[in-house]
Amino acid sequence: MSVVAQAVTPFNGPGVGWFALSPLLVLVGAALFLLVAGALTPTWWRGLYAFVTAVAAGTAGVLAVVLWDDISDRGPATLVGGALALDTFAMFATIVVCVGLLLVAMVTSDVLHRAGNDGPEIYALYLVAATGGIVMAAANDLIVLFVGLETLSLALYVLAASDRRRAASAESGLKYFVLGGFSSAFFLYGVALIYGVTGSTNISRIVEAFGDRLPIERNDALVLAGVALLLVGLAFKVAAAPFHVWTPDVYQGAPTPVSSFMASVGKAAAFAAMLRVLLVALPFYRDDWRPIVWILAVTSLVVGSFLAVVQTDVKRMLAYSSINHAGFLLVGVEAAAHRAGETDAGLGVSSVLVYLLAYSVLVIGSFAVVALVARTTDGATDLDAFRGLSRRRPALALALTVLLVAQAGVPFTSGFVAKFGVIRAAVDEHSYVLAVVAMVSSVVAAFLYLRIMVAAWITEAPDGELEREPIPFTTGVALIMCVGFTLFVGVVPGWLLDAAERTTDFAR
Numbered sequence: 001m002s003v004v005a006q007a008v009t010p011f012n013g014p015g016v017g018w019f020a021l022s023p024l025l026v027l028v029g030a031a032l033f034l035l036v037a038g039a040l041t042p043t044w045w046r047g048l049y050a051f052v053t054a055v056a057a058g059t060a061g062v063l064a065v066v067l068w069d070d071i072s073d074r075g076p077a078t079l080v081g082g083a084l085a086l087d088t089f090a091m092f093a094t095i096v097v098c099v100g101l102l103l104v105a106m107v108t109s110d111v112l113h114r115a116g117n118d119g120p121e122i123y124a125l126y127l128v129a130a131t132g133g134i135v136m137a138a139a140n141d142l143i144v145l146f147v148g149l150e151t152l153s154l155a156l157y158v159l160a161a162s163d164r165r166r167a168a169s170a171e172s173g174l175k176y177f178v179l180g181g182f183s184s185a186f187f188l189y190g191v192a193l194i195y196g197v198t199g200s201t202n203i204s205r206i207v208e209a210f211g212d213r214l215p216i217e218r219n220d221a222l223v224l225a226g227v228a229l230l231l232v233g234l235a236f237k238v239a240a241a242p243f244h245v246w247t248p249d250v251y252q253g254a255p256t257p258v259s260s261f262m263a264s265v266g267k268a269a270a271f272a273a274m275l276r277v278l279l280v281a282l283p284f285y286r287d288d289w290r291p292i293v294w295i296l297a298v299t300s301l302v303v304g305s306f307l308a309v310v311q312t313d314v315k316r317m318l319a320y321s322s323i324n325h326a327g328f329l330l331v332g333v334e335a336a337a338h339r340a341g342e343t344d345a346g347l348g349v350s351s352v353l354v355y356l357l358a359y360s361v362l363v364i365g366s367f368a369v370v371a372l373v374a375r376t377t378d379g380a381t382d383l384d385a386f387r388g389l390s391r392r393r394p395a396l397a398l399a400l401t402v403l404l405v406a407q408a409g410v411p412f413t414s415g416f417v418a419k420f421g422v423i424r425a426a427v428d429e430h431s432y433v434l435a436v437v438a439m440v441s442s443v444v445a446a447f448l449y450l451r452i453m454v455a456a457w458i459t460e461a462p463d464g465e466l467e468r469e470p471i472p473f474t475t476g477v478a479l480i481m482c483v484g485f486t487l488f489v490g491v492v493p494g495w496l497l498d499a500a501e502r503t504t505d506f507a508r
Helices: 022-040 048-074 088-115 120-138 142-160 167-198 203-213 220-237 246-253 256-281 283-308 314-337 348-374 394-408 414-428 432-457 473-491 494-501
Strands: 077-079 084-086
Touching: 022 048, 022 120, 048 088, 048 120, 084 088, 084 120, 088 120, 088 256, 088 348, 088 473, 120 142, 120 256, 142 167, 142 220, 142 256, 167 203, 167 220, 167 246, 203 256, 203 283, 220 256, 220 283, 246 256, 246 314, 256 283, 256 314, 256 348, 283 314, 283 432, 314 348, 314 414, 314 432, 348 394, 348 414, 348 473, 348 494, 394 414, 394 432, 394 473, 414 432, 414 473, 414 494
Parallel strands: none
Antiparallel strands: 077 084
């Protein structure tokens, strides 16, 4: 028998920019270190797990700043065969995720210590979720985006159900898992339809395919169905009405620091992914998906503000407030939609990024106060638990007041800068109805924050609850950082606005 030798083509893998991936590598390395070292060593000193997590988050954030400087000099690019984008937009989102991770780790340390449940697992899940969030923000391929989405989601499912002593925590994790599975299926089906039309899941190639085929052939049915399914999956993750039904129950049942993590890091990652998918991959269909974003924004603003004011549990109040804030963010997305695919991106993208950073800090600080008021049970979160807080813990009441008035959009706070930014972006694009609805909903939502402040400052404390308790150290530091950032940005916002304006040059 003769054997015919066949030439074997060598496999040439894509180039990997290791330094460009350094923020992701730091977070993944820290997660593996915590799991391995935590399993092989006795229980660490108090706060050491959180310290490792905070150091990893800070290091990743600093590396993102360094990469931002390199991108400013060399321009945006893609990594790993075009799977990930290296641009200032991704770096800004990475910084937001790292800031949220650092603050949540500090708050979690005291909560777990009070409950006698400190360990490395929660922090490792935080790091894994943050890694998934950064992948979502930087994904230049829809399949890579889905991998990041599932990495974030699976970690959040476990985190929501992590308090095994409370049935409400297990219930919230189960609800989030079931509904999140449906939303992921919608998103993946949308990816499949887009692939069926363009022959690729890479965002750069999708844009090229649409650019080549639009003048000749428009497969509108498949594309529009795919866009609709993608929007359903992303709207669920950002807690936009009417896909918000999971939010109040999950936020209320999950451990309080986990609720703050979902409201900050989870929302930031989902909105970053939404912006990249809609503005970079689907600009040719902006006239088709922009009305959907408009409807989602109006619905979220109305539902979030009006349903929040009738709640009696503060965690549910903040959950509906999160839906209202999602509406404000969608106002910025709708404004950005008017210029999708154009060289001049307008104010939409930068206003959304500023809002994400400001809101992440605000919501983490607000939930930190709730965690301290709830003590070890994590169940005393109704309005009655906040009665007389100013007499029992005046510093805590003052911090809560600053954070709440910022969420209401009072001037000289970061909340005012954020809300003014998205409304200004909408007005610049002549979306006057949306801007008016946003301002009216802000007035309605202010009543929600006022109810909490009245309970803290005016209502008398229950009998026997006038003792003063010290604020735990790491949570106190986190609150000082949140309040300081809120006031500093409110008074001196120029540096943040200038940075956000330089994030509109996407890698393509």
